Amino acid sequence: MEKQRRSTAVGRLLVLSAVATCTFEATFTEGLRSASRFRLSASRRSLSSLSASQGLEFAQELVGDNERQLLSEFRRCYRENPYPEKLNLFFPNEERIISLLYASTSSYTSSSFLSTVDRIFRQLHAWPSAWPLCRKLLSPEHPWSEAYSKQIIAEGFWSPFDFFTVDLSTLRPLQRYPLEELRQQSSTGFRVVERWLKKLEEEGETDEKLQGFLKKFLEQDKINSKEQVMRLRPLEDLLEYLLSTLVDRIFEISDSDAMTAIVTARDLRQRTILHVAAEQGNSILAEQFLQSVAEENRKDFATAKDAGGYSAGDLALLAGYTSTAEKIQSLGGAETTPPAALKFFPAAEGHPKRSDDGGWNEEPGVPPTVEWLKEYSKTSKTSTSQSSSLCEIDAISVDQFDWTVFQTHYVAPRRPLLIKGGVKMSVSDRVKFTRDGLLQIAGTRPVRAFSTPYEDDFRNVPAVEMPLQDYVNFLDQRDQESDFERSEKLSYIFERLKDDEGPLSFARSPPKLFKEHIKLRAAQFSLGGQLMGSPLHYHVDAVNSLIYGRKLWFLKPPAEQEFRKTVVYEDLAKSGGPQGLRVIQEGGDLLYVPQDWAHGLKQCIGLAHEFDVVFRDAGPVSVETVNAGLGVALAGIAFFSFGIITWFVQHV
Secondary structure (H helix, E strand, O other): OHHHHHHHHHHHOOOOOOOOOOOOOOOOHHHHHHHHHHHHHHHOOOOHHHHHOOOOOOHOOOOOOOOOHHHHHHHHHHOOOOOOOEOOOOOOOOOHHHHEEEOOOOOOOOOHHHHHHHHHHHHHHHHHHHHHHHHHHHHHHOOOOOHHHHHOOOOOOOOOHOOOOOOOOHHHHHHHHHHHHHHHHOOOHHHHHHHHHHHHHHOOOOHHHHHHHHHHHHHHHHHHHOEEEEEEHHHHHHHHHHHHHHHHHHHHHHHHHHHHHHHHOOOOOOHHHHHHHHHHHOHHHHHHHHOOOOHHHHHHHHHHHOOOOOOOOHHHOOOOOOHHHHHHHHOOOOOOOOOOOOHHHOOOOOOOOOOOOOOOOOOOOOOOOOHHHHHHHOOOOOOOOOOOEEEEOEEEEHHOOOOOHHHHHHHHHOOOOOOOOOOOOHHHHHHHHHHHHHHHHHOOOOOEEEOOOHHHHHOOOOOOEHHHHHHHHHHHHHHOOOOOOHHHHHHHHEEEEEEOOOOOHHHHHOOOOHHHOEEEEEEEEOOOOOOOOOOOOEEEEEEEEEOOOOOOEEEEEHHHHOOOOHHHHHHHHHHHOOEEEEEEOOOEEEEEOOOOOEEEOOOOEEEEEEEEEEEEEEEEOOOOOOOOOOOOOOOOEEEEOEEEEEOOEOOO
């Protein structure tokens, strides 16, 4: 085994000597050709994210005479899991899989057999619980491993972007529930997770690092349960370490051509595997990728730019992962400073005109128990004080907006942006969002209200149900009371609008600035008053349109993300006000909150539209990101206002 490791090391040096004979950028040009082969092989449904949603996607391709027993084994372990569409934890029999492969042929280097190995690898990779079997499948002791490296990896039928990223969407229940809550919600689902954790404990008996990551995850799980907040970084770190052991195995069997294909690969945004690891804060993987490149070429690899001109270190810094950026800097030997993005927009031509209040009461007053809120709520729209203009993120006027600049320097590198006057709406459409207009169109529509969005998903609480008109009356009455911060008066509406929505169907249309560039996925309607809002949470990219009123937002980068199941006012009362970057959004403004950013708001009336970003000439882009199923983190509390919150997904 040690001899094989030395051989692998020599192979890596061969990769680097090849890199050294030309410039690293020239090698990346070859990588682009490899990337095109990856795209050509997409018809094989190679994206691991697809298997996460379609269960046995790859195993079901095992239809040959010698493959049916393999498919039978996959189906057997699949049936053991009661929630396969949400919890990708399956436990195939390792010895049976390997023995069936040996028995299926005598030609272990034939293209048909390697195709079978590849399907098995892809299926196992979609299941974190099966990553140890992935390592065994590609062990150097097998007669097919070297051929797999040469004919599958090196020839471009295998993309590192499919396999070298951490995706928590394969463990969705663990994104929302601590273990004890999961036990209460689903005893059968908990048993599946428990089985996986026990297997990890067994592996940890001979792996101290694994033991340490598992211990930190279990400690954080207890804190999450106590505080009703999901901080998932220890779970991500555990998965990253497990994945790193698989990456080690792949590097071990890869010859120089395979390593070149891996290191020089670029995705549609011209990112390398180092970029993807960096924006996820995956320091272990970043170190592995850097050390796979010869020392004399690491600086070129570390400073390679994506299509927007951002290095891997830039993406790590923008996401708040300073330790990852420092790791890249120490190994790559180059400092990094993300380019200032505002300079790419044209100069402003004037100040946008502010809207009226649409008949909504924007300033109902501040209870004396919320002193910190007075800083944000006492000023008028025309005030020039800090609270009126408070914006601790980039901000532009709508006349400066350019979609290409926005997509390149905000969507791709995940920077938040306030677009003043960005809500461009006709008079006839704006009337529908006034108080009178909304009640005339949808006053009789039944609505459901909670103190936290979708609270019944994670807590056994009944919704407050009534017609929209009655809820508006409740808000009016609440504004006249001095104790409207009481918990029973903090429920607000946050509902998903279906494709066949009737009264509120007009609210499904996304903002004009985005409409031509996105593919609509879903729409949500929200309505609430002062001190109501969403606690810190995260989901996909979101653009939030405020038509009437004012909002207070607070944002945190992905490195500080958390998903709280608490009431936002109670959180802020304990902390003495919003934590993180603060933004005041005025009527008529758009606020873009990037994927994986934690954010909060003082909630109002609004809508949310989820959609794919359509990259010209490429269709909806495939993006490898952590927490793809949830995306951006948001929390907040509202000055009473009326707006549209539009979310869009960069869907994997």
